[in-house]
Amino acid sequence: MPELTEVETIRRQIAPALAGRRIVDAWHAPNPKFVAARQVVGRTVQSVGRRGKYLVIGLDQERELIVHLGMTGVVRLRTGATIDPYVRASWTFDDDTILELRDIRQFGRVASVASGDYRTLPTLHALGPDPFDPALTSRDFYRALRKSTQRVKTQLLSQRPIAGVGNIYADEALWRARVHPASRRVSQPRAHELLGALRTVLAQGIDNGGTTLRDYRTFTGETGSNQHALDCYGRHGQPCGRCGTTLVRKVYDGRGTTFCPVCQRV
DNA sequence: CGCAGCGCCTGAAGGC
DNA sequence: TGCCTTCAGGCGCTGC
Numbered sequence: 001m002p003e004l005t006e007v008e009t010i011r012r013q014i015a016p017a018l019a020g021r022r023i024v025d026a027w028h029a030p031n032p033k034f035v036a037a038r039q040v041v042g043r044t045v046q047s048v049g050r051r052g053k054y055l056v057i058g059l060d061q062e063r064e065l066i067v068h069l070g071m072t073g074v075v076r077l078r079t080g081a082t083i084d085p086y087v088r089a090s091w092t093f094d095d096d097t098i099l100e101l102r103d104i105r106q107f108g109r110v111a112s113v114a115s116g117d118y119r120t121l122p123t124l125h126a127l128g129p130d131p132f133d134p135a136l137t138s139r140d141f142y143r144a145l146r147k148s149t150q151r152v153k154t155q156l157l158s159q160r161p162i163a164g165v166g167n168i169y170a171d172e173a174l175w176r177a178r179v180h181p182a183s184r185r186v187s188q189p190r191a192h193e194l195l196g197a198l199r200t201v202l203a204q205g206i207d208n209g210g211t212t213l214r215d216y217r218t219f220t221g222e223t224g225s226n227q228h229a230l231d232c233y234g235r236h237g238q239p240c241g242r243c244g245t246t247l248v249r250k251v252y253d254g255r256g257t258t259f260c261p262v263c264q265r266v
Numbered sequence: 267c268g269c270a271g272c273g274c275c276t277g278a279a280g281g282c
Numbered sequence: 283t284g285c286c287t288t289c290a291g292g293c294g295c296t297g298c
Contacts, residue, residue, distance in 0.1 A: 033274090053292085071291055072276080086276095105275045107292060123293060150269080157292080167291070253270090255291070 002069040004164025005205030015048035021093040029088040037089040039112035052163030062115045070107025128162045142191035153181035154253045173197040175232035180266040
């Protein structure tokens with residue numbers, strides 16, 4: 001389940017290989033989510049960026065190729081033919097390397113847009129600031145959270161107050177900041193703690209090359225190692241590392257959520 | 267306009 | 283052993 005950390009890991013790895021390359025051919029699976037792959041044939045890669053969980057590949061003539069990895073998406077480079085049935089889109093470059101999107105469950109998506117025009121991608125269009133944006137203050141974050149009375153975890157997953165947080169890092173950051181995932185109102189001091197916790201767990205995730213629970217692999221096919229550093233996500237039934245209370249798992253707004261019922265307060 | 271509810275997908279895991 | 287059901291969950295879309 002690629003979140004910001006996994007997408008950033010992949011971005012850093014593919015950027016040097018793609019910069020300046022021209023796309024000479026493309027292929028896509030029949031699923032309409034991937035048909036935009038062919039629309040960028042003939043363009044040259046100028047930049048490889050990221051907005052939240054979206055890979056944003058800058059092309060010439062003010063175009064962008066957007067790739068979202070969904071739940072099971074992986075991006076990798078190869079040369080020669082493949083027989084992998086889970087490859088949903090691929091782009092051939094002028095040096096005969098092939099970038100491919102492998103996505104077992106097809107929750108991913110490809111789009112070709114005019115630079116910065118994300119109207120066809122509502123979540124990207126309304127995306128909050130990057131957690132590592134130095135201009136983002138905890139006061140900004142607090143105000144963003146105050147715009148809704150949805151549960152704080154649901155807000156994080158909406159990508160609106162802040163970009164790139166998924167289920168794993170939401171649980172981790174809420175645990176670290178001692179904020180209850182079902183809180184509908186977060187005070188300014190606690191918003192400050194939560195932003196700091198998000199930055200900490202996300203930076204650690206990037207340092208560890210991402211979290212591999214099942215499908216996620218880095219661009220070079222390696223697993224990440226952050227799954228060994230998790231304090232909360234997936235640890236229900238085990239003791240809280242702070243107070244020893246058994247971590248519990250509940251479903252909030254349809255999302256499995258692990259938290260400490262004692263340390264994390266509403 | 268915000269948001270709840272649903273559908274998309276497939277492999278793994280659990281039940282019988 | 284093998285079939286069936288349930289679950290995982292990000293995000294786009296629909297309709298209230």
